[in-house]
Amino acid sequence: MIEVYGHGGDLRTASETFGLPEGEFIDFSANMNPFGPPPGVVRWLAEGEAASLLAHYPDPACRSLRRQLAAKYGVDEACVWIGNGAAELIDLALRVLAPATTLIARPCFVEYEQAAVKAGSRLREYRMPAEEGFALTPGDAFLRAADESDAIVLGHPNNPTGRLPDPELLEAVRARLSPGQTLVLDEAFLDFHEDERRFSWLRRAASDPQVIVLRSMTKFYAVPGIRLGFVVAVPETIERIRALQTPWSVNAFAQRIGELAIGDEAYEANTRGWLREERPWLEERLKEAGLRVCGGGVTNYVLAEIPPRTGWTAAKLQAALGRRGILIRDASRFAGLGSGHIRLAVRLRSDNERLVSALKQTLNG
Ligand SMILES: Cc1ncc(COP(=O)(O)O)c(C=O)c1O
Known part of the structure; x- marks a missing residue:
């Protein structure tokens, strides 16, 4: 198992487990943009200018990056705050809200639960129905649970299903929120x-005191090593998040890399164009290999299930592929999923072909 610390993408554990050097894995267990960081970022690192940042504290308020993000998304700078990855901001948001009860819709990202528990919150869980492909649609049960919760935390889109909650559901939840x-x-x-x-x-989060939006910059710009994310909320909430955050939490390299990354429109268009083609291609090949694909996904990862009749579980398949240098996410570890669920990042075509071929050989061989 490679999820000893709760997440995919842990190459050190993979190396220790499967006996291959970290650089020899093709990693489908973490969901990064397969094009790697934007060229401007790579160039800046190669030019050596980064060294000049070492001897000074970073801007404690990340002003340049916040200004750029505010301009890019059309919100006021006072509504944006930067964090050491979205993971830090999930934690800070829940600590600021200190909700007595937090509602999550499983299966979902494990940090929602962990942050809620750390913030002293009681957890309320709604199970998205497997028979409906884990769609989160307007329904009385979810809305009732939302009515009785102080915070409602949803992946938008959700991980590991890759699906967006139904927009009507979100509107209904928002419309029913009481003060607090x-x-x-x-x-x-x-x-x-x-x-x-x-x-x-x-x-909406920039003007609605009852909505907070979290964003990661590590996935789309393929820079998980530096940790970078941001939150959008009304200025009063941003101020409370700032007050709880450790000073200089976002280092100077992360700030500069964020600034360089977000201006690259060609990179963004190229990434979206690739996913438009590659996701359906991979989904079809996974079905041919005998997997059940969870439909309706919009993200750069696919949730799939190994049919029980094959005799394979996600854990067994992860081990078999890991020994061949291919890392997949054992999604059975997400509460709400079964022993056959796996999550696969969508990568570039040649890697995806290697994955499909290894899957076919392993499952059918
Ligand atoms: C749904 C979701 N939200 C947030 C995060 C955290 O992202 P970051 O790398 O910006 O901390 C992850 C990381 O896997 C994620 O899957």
Whole structure:
């Protein structure tokens, strides 16, 4: 198992487990943009200018990056705050809200639960129905649970299903919020979506005190090593998040890399164009290999299930592929999923072909 610390993408554990050097794995267990960081970032690192940042404290308020993000998304700078990855901001948001009860819709990103528990919150869980492909649609049970919760935390889109909650459901949840209740939307993967602007609640969060939107910059710009994310909320909430955050939490390299990354429109268009083609291609090949694909996904990862009749479990398949240098996510570890669920990042075609061929050989061989 490679999820000893709760997540995919842990090459050190993979290396220790499967006996291969870290650099020899093709990693489908973490969901990064397979094009790697934008060229401007790579160039800047190669030019050596980064060294000049070492001897000074970073800007404690990340002013340049916040200004750029505010301009890019059309919100006020006072509504944006930067964090050491979206992971830090999930934690800070829940600590600021200190909700007595937090509602999550399983299966979902494990940090929602962990952050809620750390913030002293009681957890309420709604199970998205497997028979409906884990769709989160307007339904009485979810809305009732939302009515009785102080914070409602949803992946938008969700991890590991890759699906967006039904927009009507979100509207219904928002419309029913009483004072003191907050809807937290984690849009860590929304920038991979071609209609990002249409679906995003980012601008609403800048004017609605009962909505908080979290964004990651590590996935779309393929820079998980530096940790970078941002939150959009009304200025009063941003101020409370700032007050709880450790000073200089976002280092100077992360700030500069964020500034260089977000201006590259060609990189963004190229990434979205690739996913438009590659996701359906991979889904079809996975079905041919005998897997059940969870439909309706919009992200750069696919949730799939190994049929029980094959005799394979996700854990067994992860081990078999890991020994061949291919890392997949054992999604059975997500509460709400079964022993056959796996999650696969969509990568570039040649890697995806290697994955499909290894899957076919392993499952059918
Ligand atoms: C749904 C979701 N939200 C947030 C995060 C955290 O992202 P970051 O790398 O910016 O901390 C992850 C990381 O896997 C994620 O899957």
